[in-house]
Each structure stands twice: as C-alpha cells, then as structure tokens.
Amino acid sequence: MPGVRHYLDLHHLRRLDEYAYSAVDKSPVSQYIMRHWWTWTASFAPPWLAPNAITVIGFCAILLNTATVALVAGDLRGSENGWVWASCAAGLFFYQTMDNIDGKQARRTGTSSPMGELFDHGLDTLNCPLGALIQASAMALGPSSLALLCILVPCWSMYVSTWEEYHTGTLYLGFVNGPVEGVLLAVLILVWTAIKGSSWWLLTVSEAFGDVALLPSSWRMSHLVIAFLTIAFLTTHLPLCLWNVYSQLTSPPRRPLTRPGRHSTTLNPPSPAEAFQQLLPIVGFSVLTVMWVLSPQSVMLEGGGKLVEFALVVCFLFGQLSSKIILAHLTKGLFPFSWPLLIPLAIPAIAVNTPYLGLPSLLPPTLEALYLHLLLTLSLLSYTLSAHAVLSSFCGYLGISCLTIPFPNKAVEGWVPLPTVKLHQSARPPSMGEYGAQEEVETYPPASAAGRAPLALDRVRRWLDSAASSSSRGDGSSLGVNGDAGGGGRKRSNTSEREREVGLGGSGGAAGAPSPLGVGGAGGAAGQAGRIAGSPRKGGRA
Incomplete structure (x- = not known):
C-alpha cells in the first residue's frame, strides 16, 4: 500500500526518462470535426504560454461553473434562468478545448514531459464529479439517489481508463468515448436546458415526445438520460477496458514491464486476476458512498447543499485515488490500492x-453536518499537500517549471524541441578499492537545494556558469560537487550519471586537476593514496 512519497524517490523518478506518451483516439468526431477546431484554436496560443497554464485556464472555467451552480441552483433542483446553463455550456466547451490544445502547445514549444500528462489527467479527475454535479442540477435531479449515481458514473469511467493505461501503457479512446462525445453530449444537455429550462427534464417521455416505441413513456426525461449514460458505460466502456487489460496480460509475447506484481518482487506483470483485484478500491469507494448518503439515518439528502458539499469531498478524495494510479504509471511503480483514502468514508458509513445493529446512532444529524465540513477541509488540505509534493519532485528532477517555460527559445523560433537539462547530485562512501565495493547511495533532492523552489532551466544555466568561473580559478571543488583532489583520505562526493551527461564530471590529472568545468576532477596518484588512507579497512578516518 505505497503512499505518494514512495513514488518520489530517485529510484522511481529515474523511470521518467523512459517516458513516451501513447494514445489511441478512434473517435470519428475527434478525427474529422473537433481536430480541426483544436488545431485552429492552438494556433492562437502565444509561444510563451506554458501548456500546463493552458490546462489550468481551462479548469478555471469548470470552477466558475461549479460556483455559479452552487450559488444559483445549489439545491440541485435546477433553474429557469437560461444564462446559468448557457454559461455552463460555454465553460465546459472551453474546458474541453483547452484540455486538447495543451498537448499541441507542448509539442509546439518542445516542452512535452511526463509532468504534463500527470497535470492534465490529474485535473481531469477533478472535473469528473464537478461536471456531473452541474449536469445533475441542470436536469433538476435534486438531492436524490439519481444525483449520486450521476456523480459516481464519471468517476468509474475515469478510474477504469486510468487503470487500463497503467497496464497497457496506452490511453485508449474508442469510437465513442467520454472526453469527446461524452463532453459534447453534456454541452448539448446544458444548451437545451438554457433554451427549455430545467423543468423540461421533469416531463415524462410521453409528454415530451408522445408515445415512442421502445421507450418507457412514464419515465422522466432526466431518468432516461441517466439510464442511457449508465447503460452505455456498462456495455461499452467498461467491457472494452477489461478486455484490453486481459488481452495485454495474457498475450503470448507478454510486454516486459519494469513494475513488479502486487505480491512479487520480480519484474513480471501481474496476472489478470491480480489486475482485476485492483478495481476493488473504486468498488469500496462506491459502496461506502452509497451506505452513507443513501442511508435513511443520514441527513445528506435533506437539502441539496449537503450533496454539493459531498460532491466536493468526492472530488478531492477521488482525485487522489485516481492520480496515484497515474503517478504509478509514469514511475512504473507498484499499483496503489490507496485503502487509507476510504477510511474517511467508512467512518460515517x-x-x-x-x-x-440495535445500537444508538453514533453520528447524529448535527455531528454529521460538522463531520462533512471537517472532511471537506481535510480532504482539500490532503490533496493540496500531495499535489505540491508530486509537482515539486517532478519539476526538480526534470529541471523544469510547472506553469512557465523559457522564452524566447529555439523551440519557439524553429520548432525544435528544447534539450532537457537534468542535474542531480549523488554521494557515496570512499571507494573500497581491492577490499570490495560499496553500493552507491544517491540522494534526491540535493541537500543544497533543500527548501528551494524546483530547478528551472535558467537556474541550471547560472549553476553551470558559476562552475565555469570556478574552473578559471583552478579550484576543482569550490562548488562542493565531486571535488576530489589528492587530499589526505577525505570523503568525496562521487559524480553521478546525470552530472556526467551535462559535463559536470571529468578525470583529473596526476595531482587531482579539475575537470574542464572545474567540477568533479578525479584525483590522480595523490587522490588515490588519499582514498586508500581514508578507507575504514585501512584504519583511516572515513
């Protein structure tokens, strides 16, 4: 049951170097219609605008939609004010557009990175319950079991898609999928509500269309839409995800993975049975949610305000549940079952x-409302701290910034990808020579960078400039990185693989001369004598 910090050590972060984004989109709507709109819109993005900033701008539209609905139709019984749903439709379509052009902007500016996928999909997980909440209010579902179902179905869709990508390495979007057709259908529902009002969804099928064959005439229109979306998920999206994972794990040339199975320390992929067990967290999440919200002893459905607040709780808890799978996919780590995230739901359930059970209620209505407020606060705090830790580690390792990019740069001027500059320091004990070797212990982030903002490219360049200036003074260890002159057995910091890639390590001369950049010169005879003298096996001072 690994936590977030488990995936942020250097052992896992190194696997970001193997990152290669893979996606398959078979949607005709995307290929023949929306793709041209997204390409045309992306051409207006200024070259200095970071792709992640585009993602944030799009998500701000969802936050504005949520705030509007909470203020105007917070009871989830809809509104006859057309401007509310027209603005929500525009905001959702704007979000979809921004969500699709951020990748084009990344390729245009040469700033594609695994953090971009994590950032993009992480915000998508937050949009699932928020967007569903807006739809529930537009169709006047009220505080009901159907409103809860409307919130949970998109969460299931996102979870199984992320789980599928974890095992297959590819994000599959079928001929009809949620990010394209699903979002466009939601936009059409909001546009229709802006024209007809929320009360239209309370009409029965016979009142709206007359007697239509194969449609239950006594059903309300809102019930028909929820049933259609649920059946579509259960009969198309979910089976395809299950089949893709099963095929991937049982095909004869099994894809070599660098992540171990759940109960294994080897590098073998899990069996299909183990993979299907990884769906248990979302099953438990849904069961506990239903046990709490739909219990006759609960007050969660007494007024839509509580259900809106609960949807925000689902937003942050599910955001962590699904984002950890994305993190495990990028770092090729163990699958995160994240059982602790279910404890806040298990307590009230x-x-x-x-x-x-014949016992007095342990959560009376007053305490239940207070618990909901406390849970919202703690879930928001937990999500914020987790997201900050992940983004800081990714930025520090990749040597990039989250919401800004270097400008101007060659990638913008000539459409050439920027070179990736990565700096890491490592330290290991003195060499044991003929007496045996000790395993190199690498630390991340560097001790000198503790408490500082993540390394950006301009900081890297300044760091290299200072190293070059030290070289002109002939001081091979002035920066405290890999200095190894022929001192009397003093412990040194060994040059890491990444520092050698950017020229921060070199081989010194006979007396421990510095490298061309003045950093990391490995000493000659005097340095070797010093290392032997400093070896614990020789009785020297380590």
Whole structure:
C-alpha cells in the first residue's frame, strides 16, 4: 500500500526518462470535426504560454461553473434562468478545448514531459464529479439517489481508463468515448436546458415526445438520460477496458514491464486476476458512498447543499485515488490500492447505520453536518499537500517549471524541441578499492537545494556558469560537487550519471586537476593514496 512519497524517490523518478506518451483516439468526431477546431484554436496560443497554464485556464472555467451552480441552483433542483446553463455550456466547451490544445502547445514549444500528462489527467479527475454535479442540477435531479449515481458514473469511467493505461501503457479512446462525445453530449444537455429550462427534464417521455416505441413513456426525461449514460458505460466502456487489460496480460509475447506484481518482487506483470483485484478500491469507494448518503439515518439528502458539499469531498478524495494510479504509471511503480483514502468514508458509513445493529446512532444529524465540513477541509488540505509534493519532485528532477517555460527559445523560433537539462547530485562512501565495493547511495533532492523552489532551466544555466568561473580559478571543488583532489583520505562526493551527461564530471590529472568545468576532477596518484588512507579497512578516518 505505497503512499505518494514512495513514488518520489530517485529510484522511481529515474523511470521518467523512459517516458513516451501513447494514445489511441478512434473517435470519428475527434478525427474529422473537433481536430480541426483544436488545431485552429492552438494556433492562437502565444509561444510563451506554458501548456500546463493552458490546462489550468481551462479548469478555471469548470470552477466558475461549479460556483455559479452552487450559488444559483445549489439545491440541485435546477433553474429557469437560461444564462446559468448557457454559461455552463460555454465553460465546459472551453474546458474541453483547452484540455486538447495543451498537448499541441507542448509539442509546439518542445516542452512535452511526463509532468504534463500527470497535470492534465490529474485535473481531469477533478472535473469528473464537478461536471456531473452541474449536469445533475441542470436536469433538476435534486438531492436524490439519481444525483449520486450521476456523480459516481464519471468517476468509474475515469478510474477504469486510468487503470487500463497503467497496464497497457496506452490511453485508449474508442469510437465513442467520454472526453469527446461524452463532453459534447453534456454541452448539448446544458444548451437545451438554457433554451427549455430545467423543468423540461421533469416531463415524462410521453409528454415530451408522445408515445415512442421502445421507450418507457412514464419515465422522466432526466431518468432516461441517466439510464442511457449508465447503460452505455456498462456495455461499452467498461467491457472494452477489461478486455484490453486481459488481452495485454495474457498475450503470448507478454510486454516486459519494469513494475513488479502486487505480491512479487520480480519484474513480471501481474496476472489478470491480480489486475482485476485492483478495481476493488473504486468498488469500496462506491459502496461506502452509497451506505452513507443513501442511508435513511443520514441527513445528506435533506437539502441539496449537503450533496454539493459531498460532491466536493468526492472530488478531492477521488482525485487522489485516481492520480496515484497515474503517478504509478509514469514511475512504473507498484499499483496503489490507496485503502487509507476510504477510511474517511467508512467512518460515517458505519456510524449512521448502527441503529440497524440495535445500537444508538453514533453520528447524529448535527455531528454529521460538522463531520462533512471537517472532511471537506481535510480532504482539500490532503490533496493540496500531495499535489505540491508530486509537482515539486517532478519539476526538480526534470529541471523544469510547472506553469512557465523559457522564452524566447529555439523551440519557439524553429520548432525544435528544447534539450532537457537534468542535474542531480549523488554521494557515496570512499571507494573500497581491492577490499570490495560499496553500493552507491544517491540522494534526491540535493541537500543544497533543500527548501528551494524546483530547478528551472535558467537556474541550471547560472549553476553551470558559476562552475565555469570556478574552473578559471583552478579550484576543482569550490562548488562542493565531486571535488576530489589528492587530499589526505577525505570523503568525496562521487559524480553521478546525470552530472556526467551535462559535463559536470571529468578525470583529473596526476595531482587531482579539475575537470574542464572545474567540477568533479578525479584525483590522480595523490587522490588515490588519499582514498586508500581514508578507507575504514585501512584504519583511516572515513
């Protein structure tokens, strides 16, 4: 049950170097219609605008939609004000556009990175419950079981897609998929609501269209839409994801993975049974949610305001649940079951149902409302801290910034990808020579960078400039990185592989001369004598 920090050590971060984004989009709507719109829109993005900044701008539209609905139709019973749903439709379409042009901007500016995928998909997980909440209010579902179902179905869709990508290494978007047709359908629902009003969704099928064959005439239009979306997920999206994972794990030339199975320390992929067990967290998440919200002893459905607040809780808890799978996929780590994230839901799910066991209620209505407020605060805090830790580690390792890019640069001027500059320091004990070797211990982030902002490219260049200036003074260890002159057995910091890639390591002369950049010159005879003298096996001072 690895936590977020498990995936942020140097052992896992090194696997970001193997990153290669893979996606398959078979949607005709995307290929023949929307692709031209996205390409045309991306041409207006200024070259200094970071791709992740585009993603954030698009997500701000979803936040504005959520705030508008919470203020105007927070009881989830809809509104007859057309401007509310027209603005929500425009905001959702704007979000979809920004979500699709951020990748084009990344390729245009040469700033594609694994952090871009993590950032993009991480915000998509937040949009699932928020967008569903807006749809529930537009169709006047009210605080009901259908509104809860409307919130959970997109979460299931996102979870199984992320789980599928974890095992196959490819994001599959079928002929009809959520990010394209699903979002466009949601936009059409909002546009229709802006024209007809939320009360239209309360009409029965016979009142709206007359007697239509194969359609239950007594159903409300909102019930028909929810049933259609649920059946579409259960009959198309979910089976395809299950089949793709099963095929991947049982095909004869099994794809070599660098992640071990759940109960194994080898590098073999998990069996299909183990892979299907990884769906248990979302099953538990849904069961506990239903046990709490739909319990007759609960007050969650007494007024839409509580359900709106609960949707925000789902947003942050599910955001962590799904984002950790994306993180494990990028770092090729163990699958995160994330059972601790279900504890905040398990407590009220059990406490409100104790009367069925002949016990007094452990969560009376007043305490339940306070618990909901506390849970929202803690889930937001937990998500913020987790996201900050992940983004800081990714930025530090990749040597990039999250929301800014170097400008001007060659990639913008000539459409040539920027070179990736990565700096890491490593330290190991003195060489044991003929007495045996000790394993190199690498630390990340560097001790000198503790408490500082992530390294950006301009900081890297300044660091290299200072190293070059030290070289002109002939001081091979002035920066404290890999200095190895022939001192009397003093411990040195060994040159890491990444420092050698950018020229921060070299071989010194006979007396421990510095490298061309003045950093990391490996000493000659005097340095070797010093290392032997400093060896613990020789009785020297380590």
